[in-house]
Amino acid sequence: MSTEKTPNTPYLLTAPGVLFFAALLGAPMIMTLLLSLHSYDFNLGVQSDWTFGNYAEVIGDPYFQKIFGRTFGLALWVTVICVAIGVPEAYVLSRLNPRWRSIFLLIVLGPLLISVVVRTLGWALFFGGSGILSMVSQALGFGDEPVSLMFTFTGMTIALVHVLVPFMVISVWASLQKIDPQSEDAAYSLGASKMTVLRRITLPQAMPGILSGSIIVFALTASAFATPAIIGGRRLKVVATAAYDEYLSTLNWPLGAAIAVLLLIANIAIIVSYNKLVERRFAKVFE
Amino acid sequence: MRTLGPIALIFHAIFVAFIMAPLLMVIAVSFTDKGYLSLPTDGLSLRWFKAILDNPDFIEAFGMSVWLALFSATVAVIISVPAALALARHKFPGRELISAFLLSPLMIPHLVLGVAFLQFYSRIGLGGSFYGLAAAHIILVTPYALRLALASATGMSTDAEHAAMTLGASKFTVFRRITVPLILPGIAGGWILSFITSFDELTMSVFVASPSTQTLPVKMYNHITQTIDPLIASVSTVLIVLTFLLMLILDRFYGLDKIFIGKG
Amino acid sequence: EDKTLYLGAYGGSTETLFNETLIPMWEEKTGAKVVYVPGKSTDTLAKLRAQEGAQELDVVFIDDGPMTQAIGFGYCETVNEATFDGLYDAARMPENKAVGVGIIATGLAYNTEIFAEKGWDAPTSWTDLADPKYKDMLSIPPITNGYGLHALIATAMMNGGGVDDIEPGFKAFEDTIAENVKVFEPSSGKMSELFQTGEIALSVWGSGRLKALADSGFPGAFAYPEEGGIKLLVTTCPVIDSDVPELAQDFVQFVTSPEAQKLIATTLAWAPVNKSVELTEEESSALPVGADIVDNLIEVDYAIVNSSRGEWTKSWTRRIEQ
Amino acid sequence: MSFLKFDSLRKEFGDFVAVHDMSLSVERGEFISLLGPSGCGKTTTLQMVAGLLSPTSGKVILDGKDITNTPPNKRGLGIVFQSYALFPHMSALDNVAFGLEMRGVGKAERLERAHNALNQVKLGQFVDRFPKDMSGGQRQRVALARALVIEPPVLLLDEPLSNLDAKLREDMRIELRLLQQDLGVTTILVTHDQEEALSMSDRIVVMQQGDVSQVAAPLDLYERPLNSFVSDFVGKTNILQGKVTDKNVVSVNQIAVSVNTEAHVVGADVALSIRPEKFTMSSDNAGLPVRVKASIFMGASWLYSVESDMGELLVTQPNTGSAGFARGDSAYLAWEEGALTVFGGVQA
Amino acid sequence: MSFLKFDSLRKEFGDFVAVHDMSLSVERGEFISLLGPSGCGKTTTLQMVAGLLSPTSGKVILDGKDITNTPPNKRGLGIVFQSYALFPHMSALDNVAFGLEMRGVGKAERLERAHNALNQVKLGQFVDRFPKDMSGGQRQRVALARALVIEPPVLLLDEPLSNLDAKLREDMRIELRLLQQDLGVTTILVTHDQEEALSMSDRIVVMQQGDVSQVAAPLDLYERPLNSFVSDFVGKTNILQGKVTDKNVVSVNQIAVSVNTEAHVVGADVALSIRPEKFTMSSDNAGLPVRVKASIFMGASWLYSVESDMGELLVTQPNTGSAGFARGDSAYLAWEEGALTVFGGVQA
């Protein structure tokens, strides 16, 4: 932040995005917020009163509490796994022979190329009761019972990691490109092992990418609908499936809107604090 | 010292296998000779590829998706990069707020967004139009473009930009000729994530897309609301193969490496 | 000038039939254009809700349950009385705001191959859902879906209750049936996939759905429970405030006409609502027609169901989908 | 009226004052060097002139116009950064051509001029190389060519030759000086190389911790430093503490030294300074007897550290081609009276 | 047996050969400097020794062990990078402490030692600064402290003092030399500063385009360069083309010059070299008459460019405290016969 520009520069730079969002996202969001403040009658529809009843209902109901708990647990878990495998993979990619690098980069993006519906179909074929996983585990003698990860928390986690890890890889990748390789060389020459260099020199400098990646992954998991719905099934409901139910099945939009608003608030609270925490902890990398 | 040890390579192999596993399953299924989903254990067939040709709407929807994704990703990048620079380089009142606002589409279930957009857009006359759908997609993918540009711009040395300025380059020229190339990996990464997210978006588009703007995921979704058949697999296989071919050709002629790696 | 009618109806095979056959027929007849907006019942209903006051759609196809809601919310125009000429009475929806287009039955769909392998007999009763041998081989849609709702109502009836006393149904689900259920799958497409990937062998499903799956060569069969399948009416209504109200009425009348009904019956396996449609034995084999089936079908009173559906759904999600 | 003027220029980084209210007037076409210890604020000053750092207070005036708030791209200055600041994504040629392009020079001409500039810095064969594939000195020369090619009215050079070998550095100095004189470019050079500063500059600004210590022409600065900091910093010097014991006599460690003490009262504590090269060292038994503690070969000369009754002294003697004095040798030092300068003490 | 050995070390970048098969033996505790024009392969050589670049062919042998394929973190060498390569996300103190931490030094001790090392490079007050908030010279000193603090058996220094002012540079040289001698550290220094190389080194390696031109002790190198490249590169020199016309007489532009021609046949074309400081220039009408073309003040000396019948000559004369000769002045040059060296021509 060494260039000192006129203080309104940041506002000018963010203006196109902010104005676009204000015009086209602001109104729908406010509409949703207002919607959440009305009550609903199953036969008569949305009422014209004003109430916090929907919020009280969501917050007070153990059913929703459990769903929110599960959702953020899942988001945290998926984020941790994505960091754990996505960051090393980004690192490996950046060290690959250039000829292979772009090919593997594409492969990493692979899961994103096909529709969620088809992707989950792939998983169903893979770890369903008569899927490959089951066949392999039976063939290897891990038991005669078919193994199925469908409709389990584990299956849901794996499938989410699968679609979200590319976001992590690409984010970290973008950050890694910026690092002066000589700072790594310097660390080696001071006796640091590869692991140590990775941990102490490379990763801290790649922190902006890890931060971006984990924000994307966390937020996407917390608001994910399709994968949890299909792989998790209805017993493992998450916030988005709960909102979906209210919108499409009971048509109780105010309640659905309240769920969505609460999700948004929780998400922003978590992400903004995380962002602050990381930016402060690695202050010098972020300047 | 920039070589990889065996453990790294084994990890990489497992990672790639993990990524490829479900895709390979889908590709395998697309060659089934059965009318329903099954692994082609006793016979390979191209019938489900022929079936694509009998369903021209799939091809049309594919075109729509490509066009929509190109448009949305590009606009998202255009509005995100300046914003990312502002967020990366300045501390200013409202920074957190603006950043949260621009990221918020990530944090709301797409269905809720879809319904809200449908409500609002049909009220302001954007309903059912390509631009309405595109606006929704731009909003949806901007967070990716923003976060990736941010990751690249954060902590970037301003030396080269300063040098360009002293050589007489205007702010915009510095931006275009120096800043953008230097954060290209982030911009390219953000564009690609945006493109792919837009291309793959379903839950929101189900509401915002109209018959004249039906995207491929929406088309597939409508196709399988009642039954599922290997056509979905063959369409996906074609998609996977096409994308890889396209990327390889681009790589051949332009060097993806350059884009992904940036400078030099 | 060119008039355009927006039709909101199911995707997939319904869309194919309409786009390839029925719509061209009608367009030729009227000179108007049709734009097909695919979507399942709940999606279409949500669109009507979202576009309140500025409806894009002119005619919608929605299952009877959600259609009762749509009528309640006032999204439907009264159907011209002339349309009901020659239709079974069962095709009338409340206040004549909608009309049936076809009849489907909810019953038991199963994978004949797996049943044969295991040496099981075909299912015969709603009570089979509680049979422990089907543990983790069974899928039932949740009650937010028509078939799932039917399963709950049928189970309530088997246990001495009914739409006005649903608790026995919940109890049975809680005690036995839910144990067996691998997944409460709402999407027909996914249900079909679960069958195809061998994840399940039995489900509560629609007769038309199973026919579509079986037509692809899949070894599946549909069983009407001896206590009776449940009737599901596919319905249509002209949407209020349409800019082409006459065309909308005309289209609704057209889809209930004998020629359209015949095509629908033979392609989609919806039993006709028009008395004058004649079907060969082969054509009618997959349909819920014929005295033994139709007379046996259980009717659901949506007036009662819809008034308590909010409560039911709440209980369902909290007690059953655990 | 001066061409470039700093008016009480000040820069603070948080609590830290990097440049204290600095004022300076530079004539058109003048060649000024900034000399000073590492961290004294040279780069900071230059960056404020360039418009890359905004002063905490004070003004920069160019050709009568206050440019303190003019953006850098409107100042038209040529600058070589201490860290080069090359464009990593452009070849050497493109780096150099960039400034010309910004000035609207047509493609053919700008490539030719960029090429010439690279030839000038002896990189004619490396035009297509990218910075990361070049050696340190090569990068530095690209940076130099990039600043020179635009023929700016003012050149700001931040240690532009620090990574070049002596030979090349000398060539570059000459090129730079010629160009500067041909075009009448007003130049501010930051250098840590005193020879460079002394040999090239019209005037030298010696800075110390953000302050200006002395501004003077090279010979004046060297021969008549205003204070012992300047004397010590510019060229080597021996500083001896003494007391004026009589008119024109200063006693250093009991040894009487003849020196002009006109400006000082008898009894005042003073410092004497004498430069190492002003001594004559010989084996002839005449002058101050010394013992050689260290003998360092410097090419054209020898540098000795010797012990004497007056304290430890640095002595430089020309290299006569044979080995000089060795450690432990005894010798005698002589000097002319005028070689001594007196500082400090109570003024008469 | 030598401690550190390069055996036909070669590095190619694509088609470009940066270092030709280079061989060199360095004794334990020796201080070697690499000197050579910008881009001649000094950094490349150093990086191969450090293990940061792998040689295209050839070997590096340390203490009898072939370390060509040993990873850099196992070599235990201390290295100062030309571009510093500081850890941008660590404070000065953490940068310096890092190497100690890698060696398992406990926290308290390593902070203390890092602190001391920073004091040694005069950055005691800047321990908490981050690299980007430091001046160029300050960064360079952090890099130096970082390499020194681990007290490595071998130090590789790539222009470690290039951004320091003369004063500090001298202090650092002394610190470095003391440390080097105290600890017996084998040191390879890349520098473009000849004085530095000449004054600090046990031996100097002069490189030219990836090849070794000469390896010699400083005085030998300066006084007995093997060829005109070395002579010209190390210190200033005048090279004059002439012909041996008689025993011990070479004619340069018709002027007969007395010089030892023992090694050359009469009639051979030779080059004479004489260093600028070997002349004595005076107004006394004696010796070669010259006219001063340019007069450059260098502090301790004056550098003149003069015209004579023998051609253009560079002349250095000590600064006697008063203005030297000025442009246009006439003067006379004298020299001792031994000051001339003869190269080339057909050997006798």
Ligand SMILES: Nc1ncnc2c1ncn2[C@@H]1O[C@H](COP(=O)(O)OP(=O)(O)OP(=O)(O)O)[C@@H](O)[C@H]1O
């Ligand atoms: N990655 C590379 N690709 C191609 N050429 C290179 C690369 N790195 C260095 N070179 C070339 O190799 C030669 C030697 O480079 P090196 O950095 O060793 O020079 P040096 O002697 O250290 O010079 P300087 O004194 O300028 O730092 C130079 O001509 C340089 O351009």
Ligand SMILES: Nc1ncnc2c1ncn2[C@@H]1O[C@H](COP(=O)(O)OP(=O)(O)OP(=O)(O)O)[C@@H](O)[C@H]1O
């Ligand atoms: N961003 C900053 N924040 C805090 N202090 C700074 C910052 N930039 C520079 N400084 C300090 O300001 C002082 C002057 O720095 P400057 O770069 O001008 O020194 P310099 O004279 O160019 O030194 P050198 O010869 O070492 O390059 C230094 O002590 C430096 O540490």
Ligand SMILES: NCCCCNCCCN
């Ligand atoms: N072919 C469409 C038949 C309609 C079936 N309705 C599905 C009910 C579950 N939404």
Ligand SMILES: [Mg+2]
């Ligand atoms: Mg500086």
Ligand SMILES: [Mg+2]
């Ligand atoms: Mg180098």
